[in-house]
Amino acid sequence: MKKVVLLLAAVSFVFTSMADGPEFQQAMGKTLAGYADCKTIEDFQGLANKFERIVNAEKAEWLPLYYHAHCYIIMSFMEQSDMVKKDEYLDVAEISVNKMIEMVPDESEVYALQAFMLTARLVVDPMTRGQEYSILSGQATGTSLGLNPGNPRAKYLNISNEMGTAQFFGSDVSKYCVQAKELLENWDDFKPASPIHPAWGKDQVEEIVESCK
Amino acid sequence: MSIYIRNIVIIIVALMFCSDIMAQSTNIKGVIFDTKNNSLPGANIYIEGTYDGASSDANGKFSFTTNETGKHVLKVDYIGYESFRKEVELTGKEVYIEPNLNESFNQLNAVTIIAGVFEASETKKAVVLKSLDIVTTAGALGDISGALQTLPGTSTIGESGRLFVRGGHSGETQTYIDGTLVHEPYTTSAPNTAVRGRFNPFMFSGTVFSTGGYSAEYGQALSSVLLLRTNGLQQEDQLDISIMSIGTGVAGTKLWESGAVTASFDYMNLTPYMQLVPQNINWNKYPQSYNGAISVRQKTGKSGLLKTYITFDKSSFSLDQEDPDYLPGITNNNIDNQYLYFNTSWLGTLNDKWSLKTGVSTTGNLDNNGLGFGDYYGQLHGANAKIALANQISEKIKIRFGTEYFYKYSSVKYDNEPCSVHYLLNFTSNMIAVFTEADIYASNKFVTRLGGRYEYSDYLKKYNFAPRISAAYKIDDKSQFSLAYGLFFQDPANEYLIYTNRLDFERANHFILNYQTIKENRTFRAEVYYKDYFNLVKYRLTDHLVPTDHNNTGSAYAYGLDIFWRDRKTIRNGDYWISYSYIDTKRNFRDYPGEAIPGFVSKHNFSLVYKHWIGALRSQCGFTLKYSSPRCYNDPNRADFNSELMTPYRTLNVNWSFLYRQNVIIYASISNVTGFKQQYGYNYASFANDEGFYESVPVIPDAKRFYFIGCFITLTKSGEANQLDKLE
Numbered sequence: 013m014k015k016v017v018l019l020l021a022a023v024s025f026v027f028t029s030m031a032d033g034p035e036f037q038q039a040m041g042k043t044l045a046g047y048a049d050c051k052t053i054e055d056f057q058g059l060a061n062k063f064e065r066i067v068n069a070e071k072a073e074w075l076p077l078y079y080h081a082h083c084y085i086i087m088s089f090m091e092q093s094d095m096v097k098k099d100e101y102l103d104v105a106e107i108s109v110n111k112m113i114e115m116v117p118d119e120s121e122v123y124a125l126q127a128f129m130l131t132a133r134l135v136v137d138p139m140t141r142g143q144e145y146s147i148l149s150g151q152a153t154g155t156s157l158g159l160n161p162g163n164p165r166a167k168y169l170n171i172s173n174e175m176g177t178a179q180f181f182g183s184d185v186s187k188y189c190v191q192a193k194e195l196l197e198n199w200d201d202f203k204p205a206s207p208i209h210p211a212w213g214k215d216q217v218e219e220i221v222e223s224c225k
Numbered sequence: 226m227s228i229y230i231r232n233i234v235i236i237i238v239a240l241m242f243c244s245d246i247m248a249q250s251t252n253i254k255g256v257i258f259d260t261k262n263n264s265l266p267g268a269n270i271y272i273e274g275t276y277d278g279a280s281s282d283a284n285g286k287f288s289f290t291t292n293e294t295g296k297h298v299l300k301v302d303y304i305g306y307e308s309f310r311k312e313v314e315l316t317g318k319e320v321y322i323e324p325n326l327n328e329s330f331n332q333l334n335a336v337t338i339i340a341g342v343f344e345a346s347e348t349k350k351a352v353v354l355k356s357l358d359i360v361t362t363a364g365a366l367g368d369i370s371g372a373l374q375t376l377p378g379t380s381t382i383g384e385s386g387r388l389f390v391r392g393g394h395s396g397e398t399q400t401y402i403d404g405t406l407v408h409e410p411y412t413t414s415a416p417n418t419a420v421r422g423r424f425n426p427f428m429f430s431g432t433v434f435s436t437g438g439y440s441a442e443y444g445q446a447l448s449s450v451l452l453l454r455t456n457g458l459q460q461e462d463q464l465d466i467s468i469m470s471i472g473t474g475v476a477g478t479k480l481w482e483s484g485a486v487t488a489s490f491d492y493m494n495l496t497p498y499m500q501l502v503p504q505n506i507n508w509n510k511y512p513q514s515y516n517g518a519i520s521v522r523q524k525t526g527k528s529g530l531l532k533t534y535i536t537f538d539k540s541s542f543s544l545d546q547e548d549p550d551y552l553p554g555i556t557n558n559n560i561d562n563q564y565l566y567f568n569t570s571w572l573g574t575l576n577d578k579w580s581l582k583t584g585v586s587t588t589g590n591l592d593n594n595g596l597g598f599g600d601y602y603g604q605l606h607g608a609n610a611k612i613a614l615a616n617q618i619s620e621k622i623k624i625r626f627g628t629e630y631f632y633k634y635s636s637v638k639y640d641n642e643p644c645s646v647h648y649l650l651n652f653t654s655n656m657i658a659v660f661t662e663a664d665i666y667a668s669n670k671f672v673t674r675l676g677g678r679y680e681y682s683d684y685l686k687k688y689n690f691a692p693r694i695s696a697a698y699k700i701d702d703k704s705q706f707s708l709a710y711g712l713f714f715q716d717p718a719n720e721y722l723i724y725t726n727r728l729d730f731e732r733a734n735h736f737i738l739n740y741q742t743i744k745e746n747r748t749f750r751a752e753v754y755y756k757d758y759f760n761l762v763k764y765r766l767t768d769h770l771v772p773t774d775h776n777n778t779g780s781a782y783a784y785g786l787d788i789f790w791r792d793r794k795t796i797r798n799g800d801y802w803i804s805y806s807y808i809d810t811k812r813n814f815r816d817y818p819g820e821a822i823p824g825f826v827s828k829h830n831f832s833l834v835y836k837h838w839i840g841a842l843r844s845q846c847g848f849t850l851k852y853s854s855p856r857c858y859n860d861p862n863r864a865d866f867n868s869e870l871m872t873p874y875r876t877l878n879v880n881w882s883f884l885y886r887q888n889v890i891i892y893a894s895i896s897n898v899t900g901f902k903q904q905y906g907y908n909y910a911s912f913a914n915d916e917g918f919y920e921s922v923p924v925i926p927d928a929k930r931f932y933f934i935g936c937f938i939t940l941t942k943s944g945e946a947n948q949l950d951k952l953e
Contacts, residue, residue, distance in 0.1 A: 039276045054267065058280040061269035064302070065278045068271070093745055093794075104304060139838065140355045147460040181887050182843055 039066055040075060040208040053090050056083045067108075074112045074119065075208055081108035081125060082212075088132045098136045105129050120160035121210045127152035127169045138180075149173055164202045165213045167195050172220065189224035196221050251315040254288040255322035257281045257301060265326065268303040273310075291315060305329060328669055330620060335669045336699040340709035340739040340752070341437040343376055346430065346454075353748055353791065360426045362834055363849040364878025364896050366933065368421045369432065370411075373451070374851075375832040377752070377787035377804040378436035381853050381874055382825050384905040384924050386419030387411055389825050390436050391756060392783030392810035393448030393733075396718050400451045401443065403532060403570040405586035406631065408607040410451075412514075413562035413592055415544055417908065417924045418506070423538060423564065428520075429453045436787070437735040437754060438709025441660040441676030441693045442613060442625065447715045447733040447758070455532055458485050458522055461941050467491075469935035471498050472514075484523035491516045493540075498932075506927045507545040509557070514540035529573025538564040547922045549910035559595035564588075582627075583612040599641030604651075605719070608632040613660075626661035635719040650723040654684035654716065662693070670699040680714060682730070684722070689714040689730045704742040711735055717762045721775055729777045732759040746793040755784040761814040770911055772816070781812030781820075801835040821867040824906070827853035827874070843884040851876050858906030861919040875901040888939045896931040903929075 043062045050056050060083035066076035084105035088098045109129055112122045127149045134145035150173065156166035175188040196217045204211045257268040264285025271278025272291055279289035294315050299322065301309040306326040313320050345354035358372070365371035370388045374381050380389040387395035400410040402424070411420040431454035435443075443450045459478050467474040472493030479486050496511040518536035525531055541561045548556040570584030585608070592603040613627030636651030662676030673696045681688040693711035700706065714730040721728065734757045741750040761779025764772040785808035793800045807829060813820045829852075836847040853874040857867045880894035897903065907921035914920055 054283070057267040061267070061278070061280040062276075064269055065271045065276050069274055069276055095746060100304070137355075140357050144460070151460065177887065180840070180843075181884060182841075183886075 036066070036070055036073065037206075037208060044079070044208060053087050056087045056090070059083050060087070074116045074122070077108045077112050077115075078121065078125060078210060081105040081112075081129065082210075084108075085125075085129050085132050089135065095136055099133075102129060102132055102136075105132075118159055120156045120163045120166065123152045123156035123159065124163055124166040124169060125210075127156065127166065127173075131169060131173060142177075142180075146173060146177060162202050164195060164199055164217075165210060167191075168213045168217050171195065172216070175220070185224075189221070192217055192220040192224065249294060249317045250290045250292050251294075251317050251320060252288065252290050253299065253313075253320045253322075255286070255320075255324070257285045257287065257303065258323065258325045259306070260325050260327060262325070265303055265306070268301055268326070270299070270301050272315075273298040273300045301326065305331075305334070330666065330669055332620075332623070332666065335666055336672055336697045336705055338672060338674055338695045338697040338707050338709070339705070339741060339750075340695055340697075340707035340737040341435050341439065341735075341754075343373075343434040343436070345432040345434075353743075353750070353789070354432075356430055356432065359429075359432060361836060361845065361847065361880075361882075363847045363880040363894060364851075364876065365849075366421070366894065366896070366931070367426055369424065369426050369429075369451070369453070370422045372426070373434050375802070375804060375834050375849060376434065377789050377806040377830070379806070380808075380825060380827050380830055381851060382856075382905075383419060383874060383903055383926055384417045385825070386414070386421060388449065388451065390449035391754060391785065392781070392808055392812070392823070392826055393756075394823070394825060397446060397448035397715065397733075398451060399443070399446035399449075400453065402453045402534075402568055402586065403455055403572075403584055404442075404452075404582060404613070405568060405570065405584045405611055406445070406607065406609040407566065407568075407586065408588040408605055408633075409564065409590040412538075412540065413560060415506070415542070415558050415560060416546065417905070418927050423536075423566075424453070428455055430456045436752075437756070438693075438695055438711055438737045440674070441662045441678040441691065441711075442627065444658055444660070444678050444680055444691065444713075445631065445656075445715050447713050447731060448756075455520070455534060456522075457530065458524070459487075463939055463941040465489075466938045466940075467935060468938075470933055471495055484521065486522075487518075487520045489516075489518045502928060502930075502932060504928050505925050507555075508542065509545065509559075510541065510543035512540065512542040514538060525571070525573065527574075529571060531569070531571045533567075533569040535567045536565070538562070549908055549920045549922045550912065552910075552920050552922075557595075557597035559593075559597075561593040561595075563591040578617050580615045581612070582615070585610045598643070599639060599646065602636075602638040602640075604634075604636045604638075606632075606634040621666040622663060624661065624663045626659070628657065628659045631656040631658070633716075633719070635723060637723055652684060652719075652722050652726065654682060654722065656680060656682045656684075656716075672697050680730075682716065684726050685716070685728060685730065686726070687729050689732070703744045704740070707737075707739040707741070709735065709737045709739075717775075721762050721764070721772070724772060725775050728762060728775055729760050731761050731777070733757065734759075747795075748789070748791040750787075750789045752787045753785070754787075755782075757782055758812065761812065763814055764816060766816050779812070779814035779817075781810065781814065783808060783810035783812075785809060796837075798838040798840070799835065800837075801833065803834075804830070804832045806830040818866050822857050824856055824858050824867060827856050829854040845882045847880050849876075849878045856906070859909075860907070860921075861909050861913075869906070871906045872902060872904050874903060876903070877901070888941070890937045891935075892937065893934045894932075897929060900929050 046059045046062065050059055060080055063076045063080040063083065067080055070076060084101045088101040091098045106129060109126050116122060130145050130149035130152055134141050153166040153170045156163050171188050171191050175185050178185050199214050257265045259265055266281055266283045266285055268281040269278065270287050272293055275293055277289060277291040277293060279287040281287045296312060296314055299311045299313045301324055303326055305328060307329045309324040309326055311322060343353055345356050345359055359369055360367060362372040362375055373379060373388060378391050382389050385395060388398045389395050390398055400407045410423055412423055414420045433452040435450050437449065439450050459480060462480055463478050465476040472491060474489065474491035476487060476489035493514045499508060499511050516538045520534040523531045543559040545555040545557050548554055566588050568586040572582045574580040588607040590605040594601040609629060609631050611627060611629035613625060615623060615625045617623050633654045638649045640647050658678060658680040660678040662674060664672060664674050666672045676693040678691040691712040691714055695709035697705055697707040713733045713735060717728045717731055735754065737752060737754045739750065739752040758781035760777040761781060763776055763779040765774045767773050785806060788805045791802035808826060810822065810826055811820045812823050831852045833850040836845060838845050855870040855873050858869050858871055859867045860869045876897045877899050878896045879898050883891045885891055903926050905924040908924050910920040
């Protein structure tokens, strides 16, 4: 009888740990794979909803919030003409970013994503927001790199923002091409903490390097 | 042993049975609608506490299966709508739902009352103007009131430069900085030449220009209020240097963890410019001015912000003007102005429900005009203290109430030694006011604001009560109606109060109806209004031209239509707005013999402002075209009062800003580039000459065109800031 109790305990242990660990990992992994199929704003809305479901079920995890915000930032970039809508998507992303800052204030990736969001705010209306938001975005990548000097996404956003400004002013961008190339070469040196931690950005850096040719 | 095995088998079977139940799946389907039965795509439908769920498709339909069993909560989330929750029993039998989601209420997204209001701010939501628009409008020359004169409801009065709103005199518009009153917000100028706003537009990050129907929080303005909000905390240390054709300036900002200090100094001297460009005015001493300002911003606690600002101006010039009373004689004006303004305010939340706004401002203004035959001194001291509380009573009701105190001392002194004429007139006035206001939302679509204001003046020994009511209704996502009605009171002008306190407040009733639609970077608004004036001050001039018999028997009316169209979409990299105002007004005030169209009103006002960004040249070019139909002026040689017409006002201003580097801007502008003839009627002699004829002198601007060039440099650690917002 003793053994049965032990067995039961073992079985139930397996069940509970599945709910906390592998199931979460699995659900995240499956949902992250969904990025590959997203082509329209509606697709990203669907993906954001999936992450939101995980957010609601896993109150202690910041990663689902991260991707939830990330999807909405991408939606803002994809929206072509409606400025109000672009800002509305970013309002949703901002709420998730702020929640993460409360949850994990020392996580470098959160500030990199915040910088990405602020860049998206700038893009909505560059003429009036350019000055203020380029400073804010620069401050966020600064915080991100302060927490983890190797964060390749913060580095990418820095290069991309500064290059954008330089192009706007018609100045020489070769300096940023060199930086982008270097970042791409060393991209894989940065090892995400787990398979579900942020890993995006390499494609975008490749695009920059490509555009320099 | 066998018992053991049997038990284990039972457990395994039981577990299998259990997992069998878990594996039993339930199909959940449905369609998501709003309350008008429009389908909602992209809604998130899920079983609470699990990962199981789906998004609604383009037709609002969804379908998913879950392996959960038993009682669960099915939830639907959609941005901007209240969540839908339903308890369901998952048994394997299909679940079907067709909920109608209610729009959630959010004051930030709810309709706002915009009757009479033009707001320029950096807020994310679609506003009609951005703060930058104030300073990048050609011809405004960095002057806030100059830029606002391209909006409907205003008249351009070239010989004044002040804001004249909807048939009201410039004195009927008051300026408030961070909630407290500013006296004398304009620079001192020679008679019949244009003034400028004293305050640099780059100090402000929010501007609300109300052409009527404003909140009960603001009193002492018959026609209009201009509400300016100073900048919050800057993002980094910076040093700004300006080198201009008319002067130079420097400003530095230093930040600390929770605050910042900015100090600035400007020196303007028009001598080199005016020697180069021909002037219509005979200057003895070209205009010169010094300005110094310090502002401190400090965060207090979690949400509070304390702002303190102090500025000092000193300006002087001397010129000769032809005087119709002494033709061919001239009057020599030696003008000296000193101005000191102080403002401190605190804004913050006390707890979840209460927020507090409080501030004190003081103004000191000293004008000295040496007229050659005598010396004139004008002195004004003003103060305003205000405390206002706001309470979020419930999600849909917000109340504000507060009290304020106004102090005013004004004096006029005239000394003429040779003729031994001396006089001194002055008065001191204290006024208290209380106000209250409630915003009541019926839904996201409909809001009503009810308010009232009570004022008592110890100088007039009179009180007034001003009810105000306004409302807004949103027709759909893009369009709305607003209306406003209210009573507005103001002290009679200081120039009357120095003679007598046997007067009452002047009064105006406003009725405004506004329609606005904003769609994809295009804004259209139309506003009709009716204004009724009561108790305007009238007086009689004695044979020596001294005003006497002041009384409140004057009256006026004004009605009109204001149209505004802005389009930032049609032309790539281009942005333009068009304003048109029509007004019909008559008034009987001052020493008017009866009802007449006042001289500060044009029946038709038209402005076109255009801005274009040329990326290849890193330049923004723009122009402003304005037309105002002829105004009236009075020729005392004619029998009919105010029956003569001036030439219409026309001007074309162009500007160009070039971003040499990210932190270096070169800026140039020309006002009235085509050289339209501008004349503002005639200045007549006070007395007829021996032939019984009143001599006159034409009133013309100080120069046909105005040229400006400047270079603005910003130094920061990151090198990203520039003074784009400092441009005209």
